[in-house]
Amino acid sequence: MLMSESKGAPRLRRRPRLSPVGWFLVLMLGGYVLVTAVLYWVMASSGQGLSLIFGVFLLYDFALYVVYFWLAVYCLLEFQLWRRMRNEGHLLQFLGSLLILAPISWALITSGLSSASSMFSLARVALTVIEFFALVAGASMALYGYYHRRFHASDVDLYRNVVVRSGEKIGLLTDGYSSRAYQTRYEGFPGDAVRARADEYATRFQRGGFLLFHRMDATGVTLYPITYTGVGGFRLITAFAHVYRLWRQPDRLTWVRVDWTGDVQVHISPEDYARIKRPVAHHVLCAGVADAIAGSLLAYARGDEAQAVQSLLGPEPVRRPEDLQLPLPRRTAAGWVALGLAAILLVAGTGAAFSADLGLGAPPGPSIQGVYWRPANPVGGQPIDLFANLTGLNPFYGPVDNFGVTVWAYYNASVYGARYLANIEGDQYGVRLGSFPNGTEITFVLQASQMAGGTEIYSTSPAYVLDVGTVHRGGASQLSIQGASLELDSLGGATFGAWINASAALETTEVLFSGYCTYSGSQGSGGGGLQIAGVNLTASGAHYRSYAPLLTSSVIASEHLHLVVWYKFVVRDVLWNTASTPLLTFEVSR
Amino acid sequence: MRKPVQPGAADEVARRRRRRLIRLAILAAAVVLVAVIAYILLQPGPPLRLLSVTFSPDPAVPDEPITVVAQAQGGTLLAPLSVSVNGATFFGSGYAMAGRSLVSRGGGSYAGTIGPFASGTVVWFVVTAADGHSFQVADSVTVEVGPVMHGGSSGLRLNSVRLMPPQPTSLDEPVVLVNVTSNATITSVPFSYMWFYAASGWTSSGGGSGSLTPTTDGNYTSMPLLGANWGGPSAATTIGTVWLYRVGAEDATGNTVLSPPYRFTVASPWT
Numbered sequence: 043m044l045m046s047e048s049k050g051a052p053r054l055r056r057r058p059r060l061s062p063v064g065w066f067l068v069l070m071l072g073g074y075v076l077v078t079a080v081l082y083w084v085m086a087s088s089g090q091g092l093s094l095i096f097g098v099f100l101l102y103d104f105a106l107y108v109v110y111f112w113l114a115v116y117c118l119l120e121f122q123l124w125r126r127m128r129n130e131g132h133l134l135q136f137l138g139s140l141l142i143l144a145p146i147s148w149a150l151i152t153s154g155l156s157s158a159s160s161m162f163s164l165a166r167v168a169l170t171v172i173e174f175f176a177l178v179a180g181a182s183m184a185l186y187g188y189y190h191r192r193f194h195a196s197d198v199d200l201y202r203n204v205v206v207r208s209g210e211k212i213g214l215l216t217d218g219y220s221s222r223a224y225q226t227r228y229e230g231f232p233g234d235a236v237r238a239r240a241d242e243y244a245t246r247f248q249r250g251g252f253l254l255f256h257r258m259d260a261t262g263v264t265l266y267p268i269t270y271t272g273v274g275g276f277r278l279i280t281a282f283a284h285v286y287r288l289w290r291q292p293d294r295l296t297w298v299r300v301d302w303t304g305d306v307q308v309h310i311s312p313e314d315y316a317r318i319k320r321p322v323a324h325h326v327l328c329a330g331v332a333d334a335i336a337g338s339l340l341a342y343a344r345g346d347e348a349q350a351v352q353s354l355l356g357p358e359p360v361r362r363p364e365d366l367q368l369p370l371p372r373r374t375a376a377g378w379v380a381l382g383l384a385a386i387l388l389v390a391g392t393g394a395a396f397s398a399d400l401g402l403g404a405p406p407g408p409s410i411q412g413v414y415w416r417p418a419n420p421v422g423g424q425p426i427d428l429f430a431n432l433t434g435l436n437p438f439y440g441p442v443d444n445f446g447v448t449v450w451a452y453y454n455a456s457v458y459g460a461r462y463l464a465n466i467e468g469d470q471y472g473v474r475l476g477s478f479p480n481g482t483e484i485t486f487v488l489q490a491s492q493m494a495g496g497t498e499i500y501s502t503s504p505a506y507v508l509d510v511g512t513v514h515r516g517g518a519s520q521l522s523i524q525g526a527s528l529e530l531d532s533l534g535g536a537t538f539g540a541w542i543n544a545s546a547a548l549e550t551t552e553v554l555f556s557g558y559c560t561y562s563g564s565q566g567s568g569g570g571g572l573q574i575a576g577v578n579l580t581a582s583g584a585h586y587r588s589y590a591p592l593l594t595s596s597v598i599a600s601e602h603l604h605l606v607v608w609y610k611f612v613v614r615d616v617l618w619n620t621a622s623t624p625l626l627t628f629e630v631s632r
Numbered sequence: 633m634r635k636p637v638q639p640g641a642a643d644e645v646a647r648r649r650r651r652r653l654i655r656l657a658i659l660a661a662a663v664v665l666v667a668v669i670a671y672i673l674l675q676p677g678p679p680l681r682l683l684s685v686t687f688s689p690d691p692a693v694p695d696e697p698i699t700v701v702a703q704a705q706g707g708t709l710l711a712p713l714s715v716s717v718n719g720a721t722f723f724g725s726g727y728a729m730a731g732r733s734l735v736s737r738g739g740g741s742y743a744g745t746i747g748p749f750a751s752g753t754v755v756w757f758v759v760t761a762a763d764g765h766s767f768q769v770a771d772s773v774t775v776e777v778g779p780v781m782h783g784g785s786s787g788l789r790l791n792s793v794r795l796m797p798p799q800p801t802s803l804d805e806p807v808v809l810v811n812v813t814s815n816a817t818i819t820s821v822p823f824s825y826m827w828f829y830a831a832s833g834w835t836s837s838g839g840g841s842g843s844l845t846p847t848t849d850g851n852y853t854s855m856p857l858l859g860a861n862w863g864g865p866s867a868a869t870t871i872g873t874v875w876l877y878r879v880g881a882e883d884a885t886g887n888t889v890l891s892p893p894y895r896f897t898v899a900s901p902w903t
Contacts, residue, residue: 427901465867466802466869466871466900466901467802467900472803474804474805
């Protein structure tokens with residue numbers, strides 16, 4: 043075995059470069075600082091340099107996406123390495139990069155949010171929290187897996203495999219690379235003893251970060267030393283090539299075949315050979331690699347683990363005893379914690395993403411509750427104050443956009459209109475409706491709306507009716523209203539009709555109406571409240587009807603229309619007996 | 633050649649013990665650091681106070697900005713003090729002036745500029761300080777930019793400025809009623825107002841300007857300030873909101889008169 047030390051051997055620099063996740067964090071945080079600094083500068087310069095901030099944003103986004111792509115390659119490679127080696131350092135790096143990348147897939151799930159209110163749902167908030175934890179946990183796992191010396195899973199460890207280390211033992215020699223496998227033979231090789239422990243040796247050294255994988259058969263064992271993937275150095279082509287070779291062409295990597303008879307074959311990949319900066323004769327290098335691997339296997343077979351490790355570490359003197367220790371055959375706590383945490387975060391994140399997409403936990407939108415007026419039984423001339431609580435607002439959208447009351451006061455008054463409710467305190471709102479003469483009946487509806495991501499969310503209260511003083515109903519004239527109807531024509535006009543019967547002459551016959559609509563289509567989009575009005579009815583026998591324009595012809599022709607019309611028939615006869623329908627609703631939704 | 637001394641088992645045990653002690657020390661230091669940071673963050677700040685408000689140059693120079701400097705205390709690291717200036721102008725250069733934040737200069741000093749204003753303008757500004765939970769409104773400051781004619785021979789005067797009702801609630805629709813007389817034709821009766829609200833973590837403010845509408849001879853009225861005419865839910869109508877308003881008048885001789893600032897707080901409709 044070649045165990046001589048070369049005086050000129052380079053010192054082992056353990057962690058000369060950042061890991062891919064380290065670069066990701068540096069770029070993300072550094073870019074954030076840069077973007078924030080530019081933003082503040084733009085704000086301080088009163089809006090000048092806006093084009094610069096857009097440029098910086100674009101550059102930052104572009105760089106971030108490039109790094110995300112790089113991380114995806116890194117994730118694939120680490121998966122391949124872990125699949126082959128079962129080394130926990132690579133498992134941690136694979137899980138860590140997966141957790142950092144997972145929010146992208148969650149963003150794809152939630153990108154088609156159909157309901158604007160779900161943009162700020164409870165599920166969405168949960169998803170944001172999980173994304174944050176996934177980033178922190180992912181970065182921690184990947185950095186721990188990369189930097190912890192025990193795992194031998196950093197770029198340096200991948201780079202300085204047994205080939206490089208063997209190359210470092212060799213002094214000045216001539217170059218002479220050959221793609222042919224080198225063959226040698228060890229006389230007196232204890233084949234049976236080696237065969238008994240070869241599989242265990244290979245498995246433990248894979249977990250220890252020294253070997254990629256192995257193949258064992260009746261005549262010997264083939265060992266594949268770790269390989270430099272290039273991903274840490276941002277060499278994407280090299281990384282892609284290694285993903286493919288790890289997956290489909292392992293025989294193009296470096297391998298050492300040890301037969302139980304003592305015959306040893308060595309194949310060194312061109313990439314591994316090229317990484318040795320000194321001119322090295324191929325056969326000498328192969329002999330060194332054969333000595334290192336076979337020596338390590340022999341040491342392990344006779345129970346000397348430290349020597350088995352030392353054989354693979356090249357000429358570098360090992361100063362820390364723990365560097366010569368192999369990991370236990372069982373998975374350590376770090377591995378189990380990483381697996382559990384990653385599984386929880388991935389499942390929770392995916393669940394939260396789907397829940398957010400479905401709008402679960404989204405506030406229901408404004409809700410009008412606790413409606414009352416003061417005084418409870420007003421008489422003529424008394425000012426009437428109306429109060430209501432408005433709850434269920436989505437706090438992410440700020441205060442309510444609109445909270446109003448549509449009022450019809452009739453019989454002894456003719457007041458049709460809307461008034462805004464003023465915020466009094468907290469979620470309590472109020473408005474002074476005014477004072478009305480005795481015998482006035484008032485019907486009102488409250489409606490609140492909140493703009494949520496470009497969509498107006500409406501909430502409408504039931505209709506309330508209050509009497510000012512005394513309003514006579516159910517008198518001897520047997521006044522009644524039946525068969526109330528509304529027909530909408532293609533021009534946007536409404537025909538209101540009802541059968542009205544009474545033994546006395548009628549003094550007031552009106553239909554009150556209002557409502558709201560939203561529409562969209564090729565003609566444009568929009569929405570809002572309809573006019574608040576009351577129109578007299580025209581008699582045709584006992585059938586009374588009236589026509590009123592509600593919408594323009596272009597709005598009624600819109601491809602998508604949601605129209606709600608409230609209407610109510612109110613009549614009074616000459617005996618001041620009154621009758622009215624409830625506030626009826628006519629709805630079109632297409 | 634001297635051989636390196638190999639570490640013995642006792643050395644290794646001691647080294648592990650030392651390493652464990654170092655880790656524990658780092659952990660303890662981190663806990664102490666977190667506790668200290670939490671203690672600092674949760675410390676109550678000094679009471680919110682606006683100590684002084686000054687401006688320069690004094691007197692103000694036409695077409696040059698006015699620097700407003702306020703000395704204030706209050707706020708904490710979690711709820712930092714925010715100092716703003718809101719105001720309005722009368723006569724020379726219109727009636728509107730957007731509010732803006734004053735920038736901290738350290739030592740409790742906050743500064744910012746307003747203007748520039750044309751000659752003949754009267755600037756009315758108010759500095760406010762808020763820490764997210766409460767706010768304080770400083771005394772109004774009136775600045776004349778260049779010569780402003782007042783007390784002229786036309787006898788322009790504001791005979792009365794009344795708020796009706798005098799103590800409005802959220803549901804009232806109060807108006808400002810003004811009686812103005814002059815021997816010359818009255819050309820304008822400008823009116824400006826500002827409001828300030830602070831509660832449970834957020835503050836809000838606003839303002840507006842316009843001309844009063846003449847009703848009968850010498851009498852003018854404002855639009856309703858609160859209630860249903862406000863135009864929608866707003867902190868302006870909430871109980872506790874502080875309103876400031878001011879009325880001016882100008883006649884055909886260029887004579888001007890400006891009322892002192894008036895103030896009211898929105899009262900509860902239930903009391």
